[in-house]
Amino acid sequence: MENMKKSYFVKLLREVGSPDQTLQNCMQMVMGLMERIRRYYFGVDLNTYTNDELALMMVIDGCYILRYINNLSISGSLYSDNKLRSRNIALDLVLLENQIPFFVLEYIHDLTVQKMQPQSNLTTMLKVILDHINPFEDPLKLENVGTDATHKHILGLLHTCYKPIFHELPIISTIPTAHSAVELDRVGVKIKPNKTLTWPMEMKFKKKSKFWHKPTLKMPVVRVDNFFEVVLRNLIAYEQYSPVENYVTSYAMAMHMLVPTPADIAKLGKSGVIISHLGSNEKASNLISSICENVNLPDFYYMEPWKNIAQHCNSYWPRNLGVFKGTYIDTPWKVIALLAAIVVFLITVIQFFR
Structure with missing residues (x-):
């Protein structure tokens, strides 16, 4: 994927125009956020990277993500080229270990994609790809998200898309009763x-x-x-x-x-x-x-x-109905046997009263 990242990175800079100047602007912006970026990866050893190396990594990854998603939002098709590769890229973007700070994406978006498309919105762009990996039939909605809201990362944005309309819940003291x-x-x-x-x-x-x-x-x-599993696990x-x-x-x-x-x-x-x-x-x-x-x-x-x-x-009737169904009518043969028993019983009663 590294060669593909660099290819998309170069293409995006060329599409914006003045690639050297755009790269310089992105690097300066990321360098100015370096302390905040290192705090974002608290608990991860980034001492092996210099500030310049880490900044370049952020810019390349950010440009790659934005260029890929921008093409997807324009074409509207996840399968415009290689199906397997495209689906894997979409899924990779929500893996917890692959997240980069959302604020870095926002700044790089403003310096690149928004220069070409002034009306472009990062959250709206990202929704296009998140819809493709959403395991639910109902499409994602941005009503609870807001197009101007900021998030921790792309996975955090997807998490917010699933947010319920209520917020406060009592802490449970016991696990609720399970019924299959x-x-x-x-x-x-x-x-x-x-x-x-x-x-x-x-x-x-x-x-x-x-x-x-x-x-x-x-x-x-x-x-x-498999999409359901990976998305929910992350x-x-x-x-x-x-x-x-x-x-x-x-x-x-x-x-x-x-x-x-x-x-x-x-x-x-x-x-x-x-x-x-x-x-x-x-x-x-x-x-x-x-x-x-x-x-x-x-x-x-x-x-x-x-x-x-x-x-x-x-409650009484549902519980006993369940026992009755499980005992007598859960298979066709049991239903036939039950009907036969009822018929025999009725014949016996009729003969008794004759």
Whole structure:
């Protein structure tokens, strides 16, 4: 990738015009931010790099990222050249270890891309590439982000895109009760895609309003593939080691509770809330379970729907209906046997009263 970085770096400087002067301006700007940049990488040994070397690294990486994303935002297609390379680049930009300070990108953007396109906005540009690696069917929105807001890095921007509309949550004292998708189906809970999301990871439980209505858990539609795994792992790592809210961790933990087995993945797939590209339900279940290993859960953004689900599951009729379904009608053969038993019973009663 180093040769590609340098190629994009040179191309961007030439496109701006006066490449030597543009490079000098970028280097001077980054050198002026050097103390702030070194503080950004607190805990990382950067003593092997001189200020000049570190500044040049920042400028090359920044220009490469901006040139790639600018081309993408203009063409609108992630697959304009090599598919595999383009998808890997998009994913690499949200790896926690690949982040460079957002303020460096902003300054380099102002000295390069904005010179060519005065109306250009860095956050809007970045959204184009983040949409391509967003595992949820619902596209990302900038309403909660703001185009003029600053962020820690590109991964931090993606994290903000998933931010819920509420902020304050009580610290949980106990892990909420886990109910799998199969268990919910047994107690009469219907699972459906959430078509009216107020935030990308919203899950809500609607109690039945009428006798013939089923209680419903509504969830965002998600594509489970390697992109899903990498994006969520990096967002969770960011949450675990940064002073930010844990809504992605909450989502991953909620999914972990819902799909502990391949049968649960199949149930959510049939409900239309999971689109798996992993080839088997077992792989999808194992992937989601592994994401939550060794993860701390200081708060849980789904306490309200989970409490309502637990209340429904523990109530008399749903609980006993679940036992009945699991015992007598969970397979076609059991249904046939039950019907046959009822017929025999009715015949016996009729003959008795004759």
